[in-house]
Every structure is written in structure tokens, then in C-alpha cells.
Amino acid sequence: MTAEFDSAEGERAYELDRAHVFHSWSAQGALKPFVPARGKGTKVWDYDGKAYLDFSSQLVNLNIGHQHPKVVAAIKAQADVMTTIAPAHANIQRGEAASRILERAGGHFSRIFFTNGGADANENAIRMARRAPRPATGGGCPTSTPGATPTSSDRSSTAPTSGRTPPSRSPSARFATSSA
Amino acid sequence: MSEGATTIAAILLETVPGTAGVLIPPPGYLEGVRDLCDKYGIVLIFDEVMCGFGRTGDWFAWQNPTFAGVQPDLVSFAKGVNSGYVPAGGVIISDSIANAFTDEVFPGGLTYSGHPLAMASIVATLDAMKDDGIVENAAAIGADVLGPGLRELAKKHPIIGDVRGVGVFWALDLVDDRDSHAPVSGAVVGEVKNRLMAAGLLPFTADNRIHVVPPCIVSADEVGQALAIYDEVFTAIET
Numbered sequence: 001m002t003a004e005f006d007s008a009e010g011e012r013a014y015e016l017d018r019a020h021v022f023h024s025w026s027a028q029g030a031l032k033p034f035v036p037a038r039g040k041g042t043k044v045w046d047y048d049g050k051a052y053l054d055f056s057s058q059l060v061n062l063n064i065g066h067q068h069p070k071v072v073a074a075i076k077a078q079a080d081v082m083t084t085i086a087p088a089h090a091n092i093q094r095g096e097a098a099s100r101i102l103e104r105a106g107g108h109f110s111r112i113f114f115t116n117g118g119a120d121a122n123e124n125a126i127r128m129a130r131r132a133p134r135p136a137t138g139g140g141c142p143t144s145t146p147g148a149t150p151t152s153s154d155r156s157s158t159a160p161t162s163g164r165t166p167p168s169r170s171p172s173a174r175f176a177t178s179s180a
Numbered sequence: 181m182s183e184g185a186t187t188i189a190a191i192l193l194e195t196v197p198g199t200a201g202v203l204i205p206p207p208g209y210l211e212g213v214r215d216l217c218d219k220y221g222i223v224l225i226f227d228e229v230m231c232g233f234g235r236t237g238d239w240f241a242w243q244n245p246t247f248a249g250v251q252p253d254l255v256s257f258a259k260g261v262n263s264g265y266v267p268a269g270g271v272i273i274s275d276s277i278a279n280a281f282t283d284e285v286f287p288g289g290l291t292y293s294g295h296p297l298a299m300a301s302i303v304a305t306l307d308a309m310k311d312d313g314i315v316e317n318a319a320a321i322g323a324d325v326l327g328p329g330l331r332e333l334a335k336k337h338p339i340i341g342d343v344r345g346v347g348v349f350w351a352l353d354l355v356d357d358r359d360s361h362a363p364v365s366g367a368v369v370g371e372v373k374n375r376l377m378a379a380g381l382l383p384f385t386a387d388n389r390i391h392v393v394p395p396c397i398v399s400a401d402e403v404g405q406a407l408a409i410y411d412e413v414f415t416a417i418e419t
Contacts, residue, residue, distance in 0.1 A: 034382070042398050044382060052377070053406050055394045056384035057348075060198060061259035063234045064305055064314060065395040071265050074304030078296050085296055087289055093299035100306040101261065101272060104239040107251045110275040113286075114268065114294040118229030118258035121269040122192065124288050125254045128271065129190035129223035131287070132280040135253065175206050 010035050010047020039066025087114075185220035192256075195241035195248055198230035199386055202344050202351035205247050214250040223277070226252040229269065230349075233260030234309060234396040237319025237347030244346070253277055260396075262305045268298035309396070318396035322347040325400045329407040330392060337414040339364065350392040363388035368417065375413040381406055 013035050023031055036044045036052075042065055044054050057063065064071065078093060085091055098112040113128075115121045191213060197203040217224040231241040232255070240255065242248045254277060258269030292298075309315055322345065330350055334340040341355030354364045354372065369385055376383045384391040394406070 034377070042395050042402050050380070052380050052382040053394070053402060053409070054382045055392055055406050056382050057393050057395050058264065059259075060230050060235070060349075060384065060391070060393045061264040063260035063318075063348075063396045064263040064309060065397040068263070068265075068305070068308060070308045071262070071301050071304045074300045075265060075297055078300035082296055084292070087291065087293040091294065091296055091299065093296050093303055094294040097294075097299040097302035097306075100303060101257070101270070104306070105255065105272050106243075108274045108276070109255075109272050111273045111278040112270050113273060113288075114270040114299075115258075116267050116290055116292055116295075117269040118227075118256060119269075120290065121229065121256035121258055121271050122225075122227055125225045125256045125271045126190060126192060127288050128254060128273065128277055128281075128286065129225060131284070132223065132277045134186070134189075134221040135218075135223060135276070175203055175209070 005037055005047050005049040007047050010037060041065040188222050190223040190225050191217060192225040192227060194227040194231060196231040196236060201389055202349055202391060204344055204346060210248050210250050224252045225254045227256050229256055229258045232257045234315045234318050235260055235347055235349045237322050239315055262301040265301045266298040268302060314396045318347045321398055321403060325403045333410055339414055339418055348394050348396055348398060352390045354388045372413055372417055375416060379409045379413060381409045
């Protein structure tokens with residue numbers, strides 16, 4: 001497999017990153033980013049061809065594993081048809097995606113608002129809750145603010161500090177009943 | 181609550197807090213939050229960005245009867261919905277909240293909301309996860325292989341202060357002392373991380389923890405290889 005890997009490209013990827021890329025949740029100085037070259041299923045390879053079991057799922061997002069062929073094929077197929085549309089228009093893939101999510105959610109759910117990621121999903125969920133009538137009493141919430149943009153990071157109980165520190169509670173944060 | 185329940189529009193919480201340490205809610209906790217919301221007319225939002233779409237061995241963590249089983253009013257999601265192949269997230273909206281915006285304008289949106297490449301990848305991902313039994317695999321791996329394996333590691337290695345998790349969503353607390361639960365230093369975490377990488381495992385670390393969070397497709401054989409690597413590295417660190 002080593003023949004498929006270009007270690008010179010890996011070195012250039014690292015050098016370009018350290019020269020020009022500003023990383024999230026990090027003090028920039030001491031970073032030594034890992035440089036993955038390929039992925040397949042539960043494995044990733046670096047540019048020297050060394051294999052790693054990906055027990056991070058990247059940032060705990062890769063539930064279906066790297067490079068699932070059906071997902072890659074679907075992205076390529078849609079790219080050939082139409083790569084982008086305005087949010088106001090209707091699109092068959094958007095409707096199919098929404099109906100599949102609702103089918104799995106079940107219960108009293110009926111619609112999906114799509115965003116670009118998790119932080120803006122939380123931000124818009126908060127906005128919906130502020131604008132909708134109170135469930136039990138009806139009538140608008142007193143804190144309802146037109147155009148409010150509560151930021152997702154502000155809801156976190158601890159501000160990020162230096163180093164690679166995602167919003168997190170203390171190292172020993174736990175439910176009181178958790179077994180030691 | 182001292183300022184009055186009407187000053188609170190919503191309670192937002194991760195059904196299973198993830199980056200904070202994979203904290204499985206104790207029995208009754210989420211039911212209690214649901215009851216408070218119902219009593220005071222507060223919208224309940226579950227953040228399922230990390231814990232949704234297979235991570236806990238369920239389509240959604242709130243559907244797991246062993247620690248949840250209550251229904252929220254809104255759900256935020258991202259990550260597992262298409263595994264991040266193209267950036268996407270969203271909000272699952274209850275019928276009653278959706279109906280509040282039948283005649284009222286919802287004042288929010290994004291240019292790339294419902295981007296067709298992201299949407300196509302969601303459709304393919306959810307179909308493949310269903311057809312291939314990927315969520316069921318995550319549940320079975322957690323119950324039969326990964327959970328028992330990590331608990332065995334904790335018996336052997338005093339550096340592991342606690343093991344928590346479900347499905348393919350686990351955390352190990354690394355401690356200097358099990359009784360005080362004093363966390364190991366950042367230098368120790370850094371050394372564990374470097375040794376895991378050298379042994380061929382890409383880890384996820386947060387504070388003094390290792391989060392053991394493989395893809396939902398992980399096989400029992402791959403879990404076995406990973407457990408052997410963790411075992412080897414903890415042995416080296418402890419000596």
C-alpha cells in the first residue's frame with residue numbers, strides 16, 4: 001500500500017498548515033497536527049502509509065466510517081446534477097433527507113430546519129424556543145428578542161482557556177450518582 | 181428559577197453530554213427535567229449533535245429506555261446524520277412549535293441551509309445505516325465487546341479511575357489515585373496519546389480522559405485490536 005502514499009506531499013501539507021492555518025480551540029504555538037492521507041472504514045493512513053485504527057471518529061462525527069462507497073457515490077451523483085441552490089427553493093434531496101430524519105425521530109415531530117452544523121443548530125433551536133408561544137401558558141416569552149443571536153458557545157458553563165480546550169466542565173464533571 | 185419561570189424560554193442539554201466526559205444520565209434525571217419543563221411551560225431542547233444517529237446504539241439517545249425515554253420539543257443534530265462528509269446540521273421541530281410559525285415569520289436562516297450535496301449525503305447515509313444495521317451494530321458492540329473489554333482494562337490498570345458509556349460512546353478517566361479521583365497531569369495524557377499513535381491508534385482525548393469513540397461500523401475484531409493497544413500503552417505508562 002506504501003506505493004500509493006507520497007511522503008513529500010505529507011510534508012508539504014504539514015508545512016503549509018503550520019505556516020498559514022489558524023486552528024480552532026487551540027493555542028497556535030505548540031500544535032503538531034496529525035496529517036492523515038486516506039481513510040477507509042475504521043482505518044486511516046498517514047502519508048508514510050502507516051495505518052491507524054480511528055477510535056476518535058475524527059471529532060466524534062464519523063459514525064458510518066471513512067469513505068462509505070454509497071455516501072461518496074451520492075455526493076458525486078448530486079454534484080453532477082446541481083451543486084447548490086438557494087434555501088428558499090424546494091429540492092428533492094432536502095425533502096428526502098427531512099422525511100428520513102423524521103421517520104427515525106417518530107413521536108410528535110413534523111419538520112426539519114437545516115443548518116450547516118451543530119453550533120448553528122443549537123443557536124436556531126434557542127431562537128425557535130424564544131419566539132414560539134410558551135407551551136403551557138400561551139403568549140410570547142418575555143425574553144423574546146427580534147433578531148437575537150444567542151451564541152452556542154455562550155451556553156457552555158466554562159469559557160475556553162489556553163491550549164486545545166473544547167468547552168468542557170472540570171475534569172471530574174460527572175453525575176452525582178455515577179459509579180467511581 | 182428564583183427570577184421566575186417565565187424568564188426561562190428553554191432548557192437545552194445534551195441528552196448524553198459528550199465532550200464533557202460521556203456522562204450517562206442517571207435514571208429519572210431526564211424525566212425530571214421534562215416534568216419541570218411541563219410544569220412551567222418551558223421548551224425542552226435536546227442537543228443530539230454528538231450522541232445522535234447511532235453513537236449510543238440508538239437512532240437518538242432520547243429513545244434509549246435505559247437512561248432516557250422522554251421526548252423533547254426540539255432536537256439539534258449534526259455529525260452522525262451524514263458523518264460530516266459535507267457539513268450539515270439541523271433542528272427537529274415538534275408539530276406544535278412548527279405550527280407557531282404557520283403565520284409568524286421565523287427570523288433565521290443560512291445561505292447553505294439544506295445544501296443539496298449535504299442533503300444527498302444524508303439520504304445515502306441514513307439509508308445505508310438502516311440497510312446495513314449500523315445502529316444495531318453500535319449497540320451490540322457496546323454491550324458485548326467494547327463495554328466489557330474496557331471494564332476488564334480498568335480492573336487491570338489503576339490509572340483508569342472510571343469507565344462510562346454506551347454503544348460506541350465511552351470515556352476512561354485517567355487518575356493518579358483512584359480513591360481521590362485526582363486527575364493525571366496533561367503531560368501524562370500527552371504521553372498516552374503519543375504512545376497510542378505510535379502503536380497505531382488514533383485517540384480522542386479531553387482533559388484527563390480518553391474517549392473511546394470508534395465509528396458505529398467497528399467490528400469486534402477491530403475493538404479487540406484497539407483494546408490490546410490501550411492495554412499495552414497503559415502498562416507502559418504505569419511502569
